Amino acid sequence: xxxxxxxxxxxxxxxxxxxxxxxxxxxxxxxxxxxxxxxxxxxxxxxxxxxxxxxxxxxxxxxxxxxxxxxxxxxxxxxxxxxxxxxxxxxxxxxxxxxxxxxxxxxxxxxxxxxxxxxxxxxxxxxxxxxxxxxxxxxxxxxxxxxxxxxxxxxxxxxxxxxxxxxxxxxxxxxxxxxxx
Amino acid sequence: xxxxxxxxxxxxxxxxxxxxxxxxxxxxxxxxxxxxxxxxxxxxxxxxxxxxxxxxxxxxxxxxxxxxxxxxxxxxxxxxxxxxxxxxxxxxxxxxxxxxxxxxxxxxxxxxxxxxxxxxxxxxxxxxxxxxxxxxxxxxxxxxxxxxxxxxxxxxxxxxxxxxxxxxxxxxxxxxxxxxx
DNA sequence: ACATATGTGTGCGTCACGCATATAGTACGG
DNA sequence: CCGTACTATATGCGTGACGCACACATATGT
Numbered sequence: 001x002x003x004x005x006x007x008x009x010x011x012x013x014x015x016x017x018x019x020x021x022x023x024x025x026x027x028x029x030x031x032x033x034x035x036x037x038x039x040x041x042x043x044x045x046x047x048x049x050x051x052x053x054x055x056x057x058x059x060x061x062x063x064x065x066x067x068x069x070x071x072x073x074x075x076x077x078x079x080x081x082x083x084x085x086x087x088x089x090x091x092x093x094x095x096x097x098x099x100x101x102x103x104x105x106x107x108x109x110x111x112x113x114x115x116x117x118x119x120x121x122x123x124x125x126x127x128x129x130x131x132x133x134x135x136x137x138x139x140x141x142x143x144x145x146x147x148x149x150x151x152x153x154x155x156x157x158x159x160x161x162x163x164x165x166x167x168x169x170x171x172x173x174x175x176x177x178x179x180x181x
Numbered sequence: 182x183x184x185x186x187x188x189x190x191x192x193x194x195x196x197x198x199x200x201x202x203x204x205x206x207x208x209x210x211x212x213x214x215x216x217x218x219x220x221x222x223x224x225x226x227x228x229x230x231x232x233x234x235x236x237x238x239x240x241x242x243x244x245x246x247x248x249x250x251x252x253x254x255x256x257x258x259x260x261x262x263x264x265x266x267x268x269x270x271x272x273x274x275x276x277x278x279x280x281x282x283x284x285x286x287x288x289x290x291x292x293x294x295x296x297x298x299x300x301x302x303x304x305x306x307x308x309x310x311x312x313x314x315x316x317x318x319x320x321x322x323x324x325x326x327x328x329x330x331x332x333x334x335x336x337x338x339x340x341x342x343x344x345x346x347x348x349x350x351x352x353x354x355x356x357x358x359x360x361x362x
Numbered sequence: 363a364c365a366t367a368t369g370t371g372t373g374c375g376t377c378a379c380g381c382a383t384a385t386a387g388t389a390c391g392g
Numbered sequence: 393c394c395g396t397a398c399t400a401t402a403t404g405c406g407t408g409a410c411g412c413a414c415a416c417a418t419a420t421g422t
Contacts, residue, residue: 009342010349011314012298016207017343017352018317021324021334023204026197037378057400069379071402076378091387092400117193123323128316133192135305135313136199142304143202153202161190162198168191171198218409238369250410252371257409273369273418 025116026156033112034105039063040076041109042155047083047098048106049159050151055093062151077102110158137170150175206297207337214293215286220244221257222290223336228264228279229287230340231332236274243332258283291339318351331356 030041046062047054054062060070074096077083082102086095098106121129144150150171154162162169211222227243228235235243241251255277258264263283267276279287302310325331331352335343343350 006342006344007314008299008302008310009295009339010344011310011317012295012302013339013342014314014317014321014351015203015302016294016298017335017338018321018324019200019203019207020337021321022196022200025324026200039378055400056402060400066380067401068381068403072378075402090400093387094401113197114190114193117197118189120320120324121189121193121196123319124316128319129189129192131312132316133188133195135309135316136192136195138304138309139301140195140199140202143199143206143301154198156201157198158190158194161187161194163187163191170195220409236369237371241369247411248370249372249412253409256371271369271419275370 022117022120025120026113029112029116030109030156033108036076036105039065040073043073043077044082044098044102044106045109045156046151047096048103048110049157050154053086053095053097055088055095057093059096062155064152109156113156114158114161140171141174144171144174203298203301206301207294210293210297211290211337214289217257217286217290220246221254224254224258225263225279225283225287226290226337227332228277229284229291230338231335234267234276234278236269236276238274240277243336245333290337294337295339295342321352322355325352325355 027038031038034041034044036044043059043063046059051058051062056070056074057067059074060067063070063073065073074083074085074094077096078085080101081099082105084097084099086097087093088095121132124132140153144153154171159165162172164172167173208219212219215222215225217225224240224244227240232239232243237251237255238248240255241248244251244254246254255264255266258277259266261282262280263286265278265280267278268274269276302313305313321334325334335352340346343353345353348354
């Protein structure tokens with residue numbers, strides 16, 4: 001009466017719905033808290049957590065936009081003073097530097113996200129949390145594409161929470177075992 | 182060295198990343214397979230799975246758009262012949278009916294979604310799947326808002342897979358125990 | 363019947379993109 | 393050196409998917 005086929009579909013469907021709700025809620029919370037588009041929020045987060053002072057082009061690669069789209073995005077971030085353009089040794093590049101107010105905005109984004117997640121997971125017992133942690137880690141690793149796509153996948157991540165630097169981030173661990181650097 | 186506080190944040194962060202990737206991938210797959218906006222895909226799915234022949238206004242409520250936005254959305258669905266407008270007993274309402282080709286489009290959306298999910302969950306053992314099923318169910322129920330929001334939360338769901346009619350959908354179960362109807 | 367509420371459609375503006383192209387700076391082969 | 397090819401950034405312009413304000417048509421209640 002419950003062939004495994006349909007069990008699989010059941011779990012998959014549930015997971016799809018769950019991912020959708022959580023992504024919706026975090027996107028809403030982020031947008032409310034930063035008054036910026038989802039892309040701009042991702043840019044703030046990336047600038048804050050991953051990239052020191054990247055060029056527009058690097059940001060473009062991370063966010064998966066066209067160059068013109070990225071230029072306009074940087075315009076939008078520059079306008080409220082979240083970011084300043086600087087030009088480096090290579091005169092073609094314009095480097096994007098997060099300002100203090102930009103860092104604050106990035107923090108608002110991050111804490112909006114983590115509130116949603118905290119509330120969502122609050123119904124779980126400590127045991128369930130541990131189990132979910134392990135399963136989510138396996139799923140994430142399975143969903144990795146090229147090492148380059150990791151930054152996009154982990155956009156909006158809170159690096160402190162994920163514990164990348166203490167080797168507690170499964171994605172970073174899997175990425176470093178793939179790469180030779 | 183690993184206070185529970187940080188464990189919580191770790192799991193939450195992982196879940197956030199996971200939800201983001203899965204939502205991204207399904208959205209991409211759906212957009213590729215239907216050549217429609219995410220909203221339009223959600224509308225096709227809703228029309229196919231939940232609503233028989235709703236008015237524009239009901240669709241508006243489910244999708245969370247403005248009326249004008251919904252009107253334009255229906256225009257976009259009518260254009261390739263996915264949907265036809267009919268007028269019912271109440272002359273103010275225009276009822277939206279899915280055509281055969283619209284049903285096919287909705288099926289493409291659904292199978293694009295389930296492919297992504299199937300692949301994502303393919304790394305799990307049967308045991309992990311069962312555990313994840315239970316945890317996802319609890320999380321989803323915890324994330325329910327009003328009963329009215331359920332249809333939005335479950336947009337894109339595959340009703341066959343979720344087993345709503347056999348009482349195997351935790352969300353539907355929780356909703357019916359809340360409502361009096 | 364007539365005011366009021368409700369549902370649909372239209373004009374118009376906006377935001378976040380993409381594409382094509384212009385401009386400026388760099389690298390390299392002669 | 394000097395021109396050619398390349399690369400990064402910026403700008404003009406178009407588009408899709410919205411929202412807001414408003415017009416119009418249809419119901420409902422007194």
